[in-house]
Amino acid sequence: MAIKKATHQETKKHNRDLVLKTVFEAETISRAEIARITRLTRPTVSDVVNRLLLEGLVQEVGVGSSIGGKSPILLSLVKDSRYMISLNLAYEQFCGAVVNLRGEVKAKEAMPVSGRNGDQALGLVYEILDRLTSLGWKPLIGIGVGTPGLINTREGMIVNAVNLDWKNLPLAKLLQNRYHLPTHIMNDSQAAAIGEYVYGGGYKADENLVVINVRQGIGAGILINGRLFQGDGGGAGEIGHVVVQENGLQCRCGKRGCLETLAGARAVIQRAQMLASATPSSPLAKNPKNITLDSLVDAFASGDPLADQVVLDAAHYLGVSIAGLVSTLNIQKFVLTGDMTRFGQRWLDAVRETTSNATLSKLAEGTSIDIGKVDYRGCILGASALTLLDDYSLLFMRSSND
Amino acid sequence: MAIKKATHQETKKHNRDLVLKTVFEAETISRAEIARITRLTRPTVSDVVNRLLLEGLVQEVGVGSSIGGKSPILLSLVKDSRYMISLNLAYEQFCGAVVNLRGEVKAKEAMPVSGRNGDQALGLVYEILDRLTSLGWKPLIGIGVGTPGLINTREGMIVNAVNLDWKNLPLAKLLQNRYHLPTHIMNDSQAAAIGEYVYGGGYKADENLVVINVRQGIGAGILINGRLFQGDGGGAGEIGHVVVQENGLQCRCGKRGCLETLAGARAVIQRAQMLASATPSSPLAKNPKNITLDSLVDAFASGDPLADQVVLDAAHYLGVSIAGLVSTLNIQKFVLTGDMTRFGQRWLDAVRETTSNATLSKLAEGTSIDIGKVDYRGCILGASALTLLDDYSLLFMRSSND
DNA sequence: ATATCTTTGTAAGTAAAATTAACTTACAAA
DNA sequence: TTTGTAAGTTAATTTTACTTACAAAGATAT
Numbered sequence: 001m002a003i004k005k006a007t008h009q010e011t012k013k014h015n016r017d018l019v020l021k022t023v024f025e026a027e028t029i030s031r032a033e034i035a036r037i038t039r040l041t042r043p044t045v046s047d048v049v050n051r052l053l054l055e056g057l058v059q060e061v062g063v064g065s066s067i068g069g070k071s072p073i074l075l076s077l078v079k080d081s082r083y084m085i086s087l088n089l090a091y092e093q094f095c096g097a098v099v100n101l102r103g104e105v106k107a108k109e110a111m112p113v114s115g116r117n118g119d120q121a122l123g124l125v126y127e128i129l130d131r132l133t134s135l136g137w138k139p140l141i142g143i144g145v146g147t148p149g150l151i152n153t154r155e156g157m158i159v160n161a162v163n164l165d166w167k168n169l170p171l172a173k174l175l176q177n178r179y180h181l182p183t184h185i186m187n188d189s190q191a192a193a194i195g196e197y198v199y200g201g202g203y204k205a206d207e208n209l210v211v212i213n214v215r216q217g218i219g220a221g222i223l224i225n226g227r228l229f230q231g232d233g234g235g236a237g238e239i240g241h242v243v244v245q246e247n248g249l250q251c252r253c254g255k256r257g258c259l260e261t262l263a264g265a266r267a268v269i270q271r272a273q274m275l276a277s278a279t280p281s282s283p284l285a286k287n288p289k290n291i292t293l294d295s296l297v298d299a300f301a302s303g304d305p306l307a308d309q310v311v312l313d314a315a316h317y318l319g320v321s322i323a324g325l326v327s328t329l330n331i332q333k334f335v336l337t338g339d340m341t342r343f344g345q346r347w348l349d350a351v352r353e354t355t356s357n358a359t360l361s362k363l364a365e366g367t368s369i370d371i372g373k374v375d376y377r378g379c380i381l382g383a384s385a386l387t388l389l390d391d392y393s394l395l396f397m398r399s400s401n402d
Numbered sequence: 403m404a405i406k407k408a409t410h411q412e413t414k415k416h417n418r419d420l421v422l423k424t425v426f427e428a429e430t431i432s433r434a435e436i437a438r439i440t441r442l443t444r445p446t447v448s449d450v451v452n453r454l455l456l457e458g459l460v461q462e463v464g465v466g467s468s469i470g471g472k473s474p475i476l477l478s479l480v481k482d483s484r485y486m487i488s489l490n491l492a493y494e495q496f497c498g499a500v501v502n503l504r505g506e507v508k509a510k511e512a513m514p515v516s517g518r519n520g521d522q523a524l525g526l527v528y529e530i531l532d533r534l535t536s537l538g539w540k541p542l543i544g545i546g547v548g549t550p551g552l553i554n555t556r557e558g559m560i561v562n563a564v565n566l567d568w569k570n571l572p573l574a575k576l577l578q579n580r581y582h583l584p585t586h587i588m589n590d591s592q593a594a595a596i597g598e599y600v601y602g603g604g605y606k607a608d609e610n611l612v613v614i615n616v617r618q619g620i621g622a623g624i625l626i627n628g629r630l631f632q633g634d635g636g637g638a639g640e641i642g643h644v645v646v647q648e649n650g651l652q653c654r655c656g657k658r659g660c661l662e663t664l665a666g667a668r669a670v671i672q673r674a675q676m677l678a679s680a681t682p683s684s685p686l687a688k689n690p691k692n693i694t695l696d697s698l699v700d701a702f703a704s705g706d707p708l709a710d711q712v713v714l715d716a717a718h719y720l721g722v723s724i725a726g727l728v729s730t731l732n733i734q735k736f737v738l739t740g741d742m743t744r745f746g747q748r749w750l751d752a753v754r755e756t757t758s759n760a761t762l763s764k765l766a767e768g769t770s771i772d773i774g775k776v777d778y779r780g781c782i783l784g785a786s787a788l789t790l791l792d793d794y795s796l797l798f799m800r801s802s803n804d
Numbered sequence: 805a806t807a808t809c810t811t812t813g814t815a816a817g818t819a820a821a822a823t824t825a826a827c828t829t830a831c832a833a834a
Numbered sequence: 835t836t837t838g839t840a841a842g843t844t845a846a847t848t849t850t851a852c853t854t855a856c857a858a859a860g861a862t863a864t
Contacts, residue, residue: 005851006851007850007851007852008850008851008852030841030842031841031842032840032841032842042841042842042843043842043843043844045842046842046843066839066840066841067839067840068838068839068840069838069839069840069841070839070840070841070842071840071841072840072841072842073841073842
């Protein structure tokens with residue numbers, strides 16, 4: 001029996017979260033308006049708001065206009081009333097930031113990994129966090145970490161991060177003990193999804209959403225009813241190694257024909273290099289070894305036939321994969337982020353077309369695929385945003401160093 | 403803002419559901435034990451139980467043994483205190499049943515569809531329900547309908563059922579108006595999933611579970627945290643038309659290489675017929691046109707090479723699809739139901755092996771694939787069980803004709 | 805056999821929190 | 835200046851779970 005019992009405290013917490021979320025989603029808003037939106041009564045809202053004012057999370061910022069009655073007192077979130085630390089452990093460099101409640105970066109630290117792994121990599125994490133925590137931003141309410149690899153968020157465990165040679169590392173516990181702050185770890189694609197959802201704007205509360213992060217690797221973050229779905233082991237969304245081509249190219253994971261070998265950023269570069277001799281008319285073919293993502297993007301933009309073939313092929317396989325997700329989940333909103341989105345509209349159109357063709361038309365109806373709005377900041381924002389998404393009540397906890 | 407506010411009533415309903423669920427999951431249980439499991443206090447449990455006794459949902463059935471204190475009074479669910487009507491609109495025949503709270507069938511009606519569609523098919527539904535409701539089982543608390551096709555459960559709408567020529571038919575509303583009973587419609591695979599989960603035994607509360615129904619068509623029901631996940635349009639789990647083979651056979655949906663054309667019951671028969679001439683050593687090859695599922699099952703059991711090839715191939719592609727689900731959802735528990743499970747252990751082993759090979763090993767770890775326990779009753783049981791799964795409070799509503 | 809300890813279940817009173825209803829304040833339009 | 839209305843607060847009420855206390859019933863030790 002995993003379901004929690006309901007108590008008055010839970011009730012209050014729920015309604016408090018509801019009010020805070022409503023304030024969060026509006027620029028400014030009056031108590032009466034909150035009452036209308038949440039369907040709570042005005043006295044209840046007043047009660048909650050008073051507490052939020054006391055906690056400093058919300059402030060009165062003036063009066064609004066009226067159409068024949070008392071003017072409403074406008075409230076708004078005090079965006080600098082709490083700070084969070086975000087960490088993104090990307091392949092080449094670890095970067096971290098102090099972020100406020102609106103996702104504004106107040107301080108930043110980045111350090112190249114330079115091949116470090118194991119304890120040395122962990123030391124690098126400590127170094128970044130030592131610096132960020134010593135800057136004096138208060139109160140800090142939590143640490144969020146996004147990292148490639150297989151993560152068990154519930155246990156705060158890095159199950160397997162190949163590049164860093166981490167296996168079953170209880171990173172959350174380690175950081176929690178060292179910095180005395182609540183710590184969440186998640187996959188970087190999941191973090192990017194949350195970042196997009198929380199700070200991207202235009203997403204409805206409790207929506208279903210799939211954000212697919214297409215870089216060298218390909219991963220998805222799945223939001224169900226506005227919450228990150230992670231599956232039993234925290235690995236939900238690991239679509240980069242779904243086989244989409246029988247007997248395809250060998251993937252670094254050992255299998256053949258993984259999505260990553262067909263639609264990822266590294267894959268298109270390698271394929272362009274391989275196909276260079278077959279398409280001598282392309283300017284790219286002159287120097288196959290110098291093909292980079294940048295040069296491919298430029299070539300694709302100018303209609304280079306080699307780039308066209310490779311990039312549209314990649315889009316095709318991504319589309320097939322998305323079609324699988326559409327059929328499996330029947331989620332109607334897809335957002336793409338990551339390096340590959342640099343190929344722009346034509347790439348996106350190709351993805352859309354394949355998806356549509358490979359899906360039952362009744363399911364494809366109403367499904368949208370768009371490019372994300374939060375760009376590179378997604379992952380780092382998302383890491384801290386899980387704090388908000390999963391448990392607003394963290395905002396009410398005074399951290400040990402405020 | 404779709405989240406509901408919390409009130410005292412909601413709190414009470416929640417705890418009432420919690421207690422009832424606990425009684426449901428136990429054969430017999432005392433108040434004190436309920437309190438321990440739910441973490442509610444004994445007085446609170448007593449209060450709720452008193453109401454349940456009053457409603458007739460629960461009864462005292464004797465005393466249990468003690469280890470040094472007053473003997474507990476044992477409670478149990480009164481399984482015949484409420485009845486539900488289940489309907490399964492299968493391809494060849496519609497069947498319906500009156501079912502009690504433990505899933506025991508009290509009455510049954512079945513009628514061949516005989517090619518009827520449109521309004522005539524609807525008339526058939528009415529006829530079955532008219533009969534079942536006139537039998538006098540009281541109180542009836544709801545109707546559950548499982549049907550092939552694309553269903554929008556939230557709206558109670560049959561979006562598209564090709565065989566019956568129904569499009570955007572608001573069946574739930576129609577039945578609700580006619581019989582004055584709360585009505586739920588869902589896809590038959592989703593119903594089978596719920597049936598397995600609720601009545602299969604051995605499933606934990608709030609577990610994640612995927613039940614794949616492999617018959618002529620192939621569909622999955624996805625349970626997340628013990629609740630049916632249906633996606634935005636109700637079509638989640640429609641995996642039969644996910645493309646698993648580029649340029650494969652033409653499917654009735656218009657695409658090529660759909661899972662259904664490779665791993666479904668009709669597909670294996672057709673493939674066996676096609677390959678008969680190439681495998682003359684097989685006894686099946688003598689009369690290709692007479693190959694049926696029955697004969698294939700027998701042939702496969704006796705190691706016939708033609709049957710082997712076809713069935714293990716089907717298992718392979720099912721395994722590939724499941725691998726996709728494992729990667730996407732990272733749900734660790736899979737259950738297979740439907741005709742195809744008749745191929746037994748060797749088929750299951752082949753599915754397992756392919757799934758394991760086509761998944762990242764860290765994700766495959768801990769994933770189990772088994773054959774369902776509720777067999778053919780799954781769909782019909784599930785249709786009514788949604789009533790319980792989604793909203794125990796229905797049990798507290800007095801229906802109009804009790 | 806008696807006393808003691810445990811467990812179950814109930815009763816009475818308390819505390820928390822949302823609701824209702826009434827009221828004050830403020831403002832726009834006529 | 836009057837009227838109508840909206841915003842926000844206050845106080846009383848209601849709902850519901852919790853705490854405390856206790857009686858009944860049974861097991862165990864002396």
